[in-house]
Amino acid sequence: MSDTREKILLTALRLFARDGYEAVSVSAIAGMLGMTKGALYRHYKSKREIFDRIVERMVQLDNERARKHDVPEETFDQSPLAYRSATLDNIKSFTLSQFRFWTEDDFGRDFRKMVTLEQYRNPEIADWQQKVLADGPVSYMEDLFREMMAQGVLKSSNPRLLALDFYAPFYLLISMSDAPSNGENAMDLLTAHIENFIERNTVTRK
Amino acid sequence: MSDTREKILLTALRLFARDGYEAVSVSAIAGMLGMTKGALYRHYKSKREIFDRIVERMVQLDNERARKHDVPEETFDQSPLAYRSATLDNIKSFTLSQFRFWTEDDFGRDFRKMVTLEQYRNPEIADWQQKVLADGPVSYMEDLFREMMAQGVLKSSNPRLLALDFYAPFYLLISMSDAPSNGENAMDLLTAHIENFIERNTVTRK
DNA sequence: ATGATAAGTAAACACTCGTTTACTGTAGTG
DNA sequence: CACTACAGTAAACGAGTGTTTACTTATCAT
Numbered sequence: 259m260s261d262t263r264e265k266i267l268l269t270a271l272r273l274f275a276r277d278g279y280e281a282v283s284v285s286a287i288a289g290m291l292g293m294t295k296g297a298l299y300r301h302y303k304s305k306r307e308i309f310d311r312i313v314e315r316m317v318q319l320d321n322e323r324a325r326k327h328d329v330p331e332e333t334f335d336q337s338p339l340a341y342r343s344a345t346l347d348n349i350k351s352f353t354l355s356q357f358r359f360w361t362e363d364d365f366g367r368d369f370r371k372m373v374t375l376e377q378y379r380n381p382e383i384a385d386w387q388q389k390v391l392a393d394g395p396v397s398y399m400e401d402l403f404r405e406m407m408a409q410g411v412l413k414s415s416n417p418r419l420l421a422l423d424f425y426a427p428f429y430l431l432i433s434m435s436d437a438p439s440n441g442e443n444a445m446d447l448l449t450a451h452i453e454n455f456i457e458r459n460t461v462t463r464k
Numbered sequence: 465m466s467d468t469r470e471k472i473l474l475t476a477l478r479l480f481a482r483d484g485y486e487a488v489s490v491s492a493i494a495g496m497l498g499m500t501k502g503a504l505y506r507h508y509k510s511k512r513e514i515f516d517r518i519v520e521r522m523v524q525l526d527n528e529r530a531r532k533h534d535v536p537e538e539t540f541d542q543s544p545l546a547y548r549s550a551t552l553d554n555i556k557s558f559t560l561s562q563f564r565f566w567t568e569d570d571f572g573r574d575f576r577k578m579v580t581l582e583q584y585r586n587p588e589i590a591d592w593q594q595k596v597l598a599d600g601p602v603s604y605m606e607d608l609f610r611e612m613m614a615q616g617v618l619k620s621s622n623p624r625l626l627a628l629d630f631y632a633p634f635y636l637l638i639s640m641s642d643a644p645s646n647g648e649n650a651m652d653l654l655t656a657h658i659e660n661f662i663e664r665n666t667v668t669r670k
Numbered sequence: 671a672t673g674a675t676a677a678g679t680a681a682a683c684a685c686t687c688g689t690t691t692a693c694t695g696t697a698g699t700g
Numbered sequence: 701c702a703c704t705a706c707a708g709t710a711a712a713c714g715a716g717t718g719t720t721t722a723c724t725t726a727t728c729a730t
Contacts, residue, residue: 260706260707262707275584276584276585277486277584277585278484278486278487278581278585280483280484280486280487281484281486281487281585283686283687283688284687284688284689285686285687285688293707293708293709294708294709294710295688295689296689296690296691296708296709296710296711297707297708297709299688299689299690300706300707300708301707303689304688304689305688305689371584374580374581374584375484375580375581375584377642378481378482378483378577378580378581378642379482379483379484379487384642384643388640388643392636392639392640392643393640393643396636396640416656416660418653419653419656419657419660422633422636422637422653422657423629423633423657425636426632426633426635426636426637427628427629427632429632429635429636429639430598430602430628430631430632430635430636431628431632433598433635434594434598434599434602436583436584436590437590437594437598437599447624447625447628450622450625451625451628451629454622454625466676466677468677489716489717489718490717490718490719491716491717491718499677499678499679500678500679500680501718501719502678502679502680502681502719502720502721503677503678503679505718505719505720506676506677506678507677509719510718510719511718511719
């Protein structure tokens, strides 16, 4: 309800993203907001609840983004290939938009970092990381590319290898953007990679 | 000297790799070895010293591996291109060996995970992660590929983009191998990627 | 046998942790 | 004005933190 609740959530996420859940104390969160930890317990009943609300928020944001881009990100396994109309330009703009979210949007970037720090001790988080950031996108692109090969848009090859070629630079450039020095050119490199990829793998019509 | 000291180091690393440095207590490390924490202080003067010895060990291992493979991994900036004799087969076997180290070797895998968990709060660790696992290898392969293009071994193109194409799948597959389910085929996928890469980018002599 | 050295235990140290409790303002409503 | 609900503080709670201390064993060379 109040916006103190929201400030607590965002501040906690910022700290969780840098130090990890266990290493962040309730006092530290409260102190950063200029209040005592007793006051924080008026808004959340435990430290764990803050974490849970953050995850809840991300799930909601993720569904909204998936719906907006017509990408069945949550349940693409069951969906009977609704992406028949996807074009390479769609894929390009969608990919760049995703990259911006995970590297420039405060919530997206901090949540991704928090997930990175919690993946080895929290199985639920590990699943999320694989589904949304690692294996999931590769499998999704694989299905997409297989379909586009059948339609003659892409040259025929191993669709899983092709999906790996397309997506892996996205993943690596996210990590590189976390280093304070080279945050600028990551976006340009990714753009160049995608255009290069399209040019190399598109069937040329004369 | 003693092997208790070694067991402490490896046990601590295993825990640091799962939970992060701050979340692991000295009692937990000692308890896992069936002794009290007081005993542990006979071997290390602080928890931080254990961490420092681990890092020291990795630096040493890293130098050994680099020397064995004739890869000036630490200081490739200053070295005046000593890799003139590198062949694509060398690169392939070196890459697969590196992948095995980061995913299958206990020390390599655990250290990499620990680095992943500490990268956002420890600038020294962040530098290491970039130099050894992210930006470093890309820049190294970029120099290598530029040289091989000049020698007519590789087709001419943007060497940085090509380095990204080659190395990024390596990086993504490491992350995917952390998920308990698909640890088997990562190595096969990487092999297929490298062979595919070589075939696509080599100048064909008739 | 004796003394030295290393490796262990158990307990205490000062401090921090997440959480709860008792209490203080302060705003808005009848 | 009295009453209620809310948001805050300060302090205490028991448990756990990294580290130190006093004390006990066991090994081993002299």
